Amino acid sequence: MFTPEGPTLRELAVQALSSVERGYDLLAPKFDRTPFRTPDTLLDAVVHAAAPLGPFGTGLDICCGTGAGVGVLRRLCDERVVGVDFSAGMLAAARDATGSAVPDQVPDDASDAPGAQGAQGAPAVHWVRADARALPLAPVFDLAVSFGAFGHFLPAERPALFAQARAALRPGGLFVFPVPAPPRVGSKLYWALWGFDTAMRLRNLVWRPPFVMYYRTFRLPDVLDELAGAGFTTSVLPLSGLGLRPDGSPRCALVVARTA
Secondary structure, three states: OOOOOOOOHHHHHHHHOOOHHHHHHHHHHHHHHOOOOOOHHHHHHHHHHHHHHOOEEEEEEEOOOOOHHHHHHHHHEEEEEEEEEOOHHHHHHHHHHHOOOOOOOOOOOOOOOOOOEOHHHOEEEEEEEOOHHHOOOOOOEEEEEOOOOHHHOOHHHHHHHHHHHHHOEEEEEEEEEEEEOOOOOOOHHHHHHHHHHHHHHHHHHHOOOOOOOOOOOOOHHHHHHHHHHOOEEEEEEEOHHHOEOOOOOEOEEEEEEEEO
16 A cells, blocks of 8 residues: 555554644655555546536635645636645645745735736645634635545534635635545445544544544535535536446545535
8 A cells, every 4th residue: 555655654653643733744745655645536537527617716725735636726727726734744745846835824815916827827826824624715716625634524523614615715616525435334445444433533532632534424415414504505426437336326426515
């Protein structure tokens, strides 16, 4: 699962015994060489599905990590892209990959700010360190995305998270993210995820600070209800290019949440 250039077992153990923020600060330099990085096949599928929903001017990647989702937004947006994460280490890795600075904040009107266009017409990229549950951003974005981060939020925290995403979007703006189909009960993946979540719950019972990362708490029906409660109207698009399950349903779908 890990390349020789990736983190060692000891490094992973130290990360797992840290807080979420500190753990990702430690993992950041090698994060893109781990299986935790969102695969390019999934990123490409999201671009393909989201492009017809545009056009988009400004984009926001919530919990951007080292910037894989920002790469999606740079392909979909033509003015400005902002990545937000609370890990300084992950933002530093993202900045190094693009050569962009990490500002304290972005202008309230991202589309009209000086230098909104990047080199050769590409959207300019900015990085903001902030907690996704308290985004310091005005409602200036046309498209928000998030990849692989929802397991770091307890179910009780999601309504506030979704409310923050909505507050950062313009009227008619979209919040999109992929959701894999749940594994078949009794399959190897089912038991692997069950075992991981159980181990994390035991770890958090006996060790502080907690490290919140659960794979089995993000149920699509609950998520759609929570998005509706935050003021979104929702739909679900199949990402058929990622393959089908034996029953013909897609292995992964794209949640599309639109503001009023």
